Amino acid sequence: MSKFLSYLKTKSFRNNLFAAIFTVIAILFIAFFSLRYYTKHGQGLNVPALKGLQFTQAVEKLEALGLRYEVDSVYMMDQPPGMVIDQDPNAQTFVKDNRTIYLTINTSQAPNVKFPDIEFKSLREVQSLLEGFGLKVGDTSYKADVSRDVVLEASFGGNAIKAGDILPKGSRIDLVLGDGFGNEEVDIPNLIGLTRDEARFSLKGSNLNLGQITYLGEITDSANAVIIMQTPMQSDTLTQVKKGTLVDVILSNQPYQPVIPND
Template sequence: MSKLWTYLKTKDFRNHFLGAIGSVLAVILIAYLSLGYYTRHGSGIPVPALKGLTIERARAVLEEQGFNYKIDSVYVQDQPPGTILEQDPDAGTNVKENRTIYLTMVTTQAPNVGLPDIEQSTYREALAVLSNSGIKVGDTTYRSDIARDRILEVRFKGQVIKTGDKLPKGSMVDLVLGDGAGANEVDIPDLMNQDLDAARFAIRGAGLTMGNITYQGSITDSTNLIVVSQYPMKTDSTSKTSIGTRVNLTVTQGKNLEEPKTETPEQQP
C-alpha cells in the first residue's frame, strides 16, 4: 500500500493522469464540433404558413422552397374541400432543406353514413338524431296522420329512403310529418255477423258511439243476437268517419247452438 501511495505522488503519474483527461476532453470537443458541422446547427429555413391554402397552392409553395411533403385527408363538415386544415411542423419553425412537411387536407369526398332509425320519432327528436349523424334537414311537408309532427317519410333527392340506407355525410334530407288532422277520423269497423256484445266492444274501441238498435224478427234470447246491418257501413268509397259518430245496428236472433237434435225414425230404437 505504501508503494502505491508513493507512485501516486510521482511526476510520471501526474503526467499520465493529466494526459488521459486531456485526451478525453479533446475527443468530446472534436465530436461536438463535428456533429454541429454535420447537422449545420443553427441553420435552416422557416416553414411557410399553409393552413387555409388550397392543396394546389400549398404544393406549389413547398416545391418552390425545396420541401418534401406528405398529405393526409379528413372530412370536416362545413369546411371547404381541398383546403389545408393542419400542418406539421408549424409555420415559422426553422428546418433543414428537403425536410418533409406533413399536411392534413379536408377531403373532397364525404364518407357515407347510414340513415338512423327515426321512424315514429317526433320532428324535434329526429332533428337531434340526424344532426349527431352529420345529416342536415331540408324541407318539411305535412300529410294526414293521427300524430302531430311524427316522422312519416324521409326523402333524399326526391326518393324515399329507409333506416340504414347510405348517403354522404353532410347531405340534406326532406321530412314528411304528420299533421295531426287524422285524429279527427277513424276507420269504420266491419260489424256484420258479429254478436251484439262484440259489436258494442268494437264500436267503443274505434272511438265511435253506440246508436240505435233495431230488432228484426222474433227475439227469444236477448243474449244471442247477431248484427245483420249497420250504419254507417264500410264501403269501397267510404272507409272512415268522424270520431264519436253514432253507429246504428240491426240485429236478429242468433242460432241456438245448444238446441237438441231431432232423431229420425231410422235412429229411434
C-alpha cells in the first residue's frame, strides 16, 4: 500500500492522469462535433405550402429545395384533376435537407365501387351508407307504400341498379321512397269557404296535403281569402282518394256565397 501511495505522488502518475483526462475530453469533443455534422444540426428548411397547387407546380417547388417526394392519389369529383389535396408534413414544418414529402393528388379518373344493398333501409341510413362508399344521394321521389321514407328503388342515369353493380365513385343515386300511406283511401273533405290555413289544418286531419294555391281576382288580404274551388272535389263519382294526395285550391277575397239550387 505504501508503494502505491508513493506512486500517486510521482510525476509519471500525474502525466498519465493528465493524458487520460485529455484523451477522454478529445474523444467527447470529436464525437459531439461529428454528430452535429452528421445530423446537420440547425440546418434545414420549412416545407412549402403545396395544397391547392397542380402536381407539376408542387414538384418544381420541392425539387428546387432539394426535397424528395412520394405520391398517393384519391378521387374527389368537386376538385380539379392533378391538384394536391393533402401533404405530409404540413406547410411550414421544419425538416432536414433531402426529406421525403408525401403528396396526395386528385386523380382524373373516378375509381369504381360496388353498389351497396340499400333496399328497405331508411333514407337516413342510406345517406350514411352511400357516403361511406363515395356515392351521393341524387333526386328523391315517393310512391304509395306503408313504409315512410324507406328506400324502395334506386337508379343511376335513369337505369335501375341493385346491390353489387359497379358504379364510378362520386355517382349520384336517385331514390324512390315509400310515402307511408300505401293504397289506403280517405274521404275528400269539403274545403269551400275555408281560408288557406284552415284548409291546411283540415287536410292534415285527413292525411292529405295542400297542393297548388291559386288566387283569383284582386287579393287585398291573402290570409283572409277563402277557397272557392278545389281539385279533387267530392262528387257522385269520386268520394275518396289515397292518403297523401295533393289537393289544389283557388282562393278569392270576394265573400263566399254558396250556390243554392232552385226549387
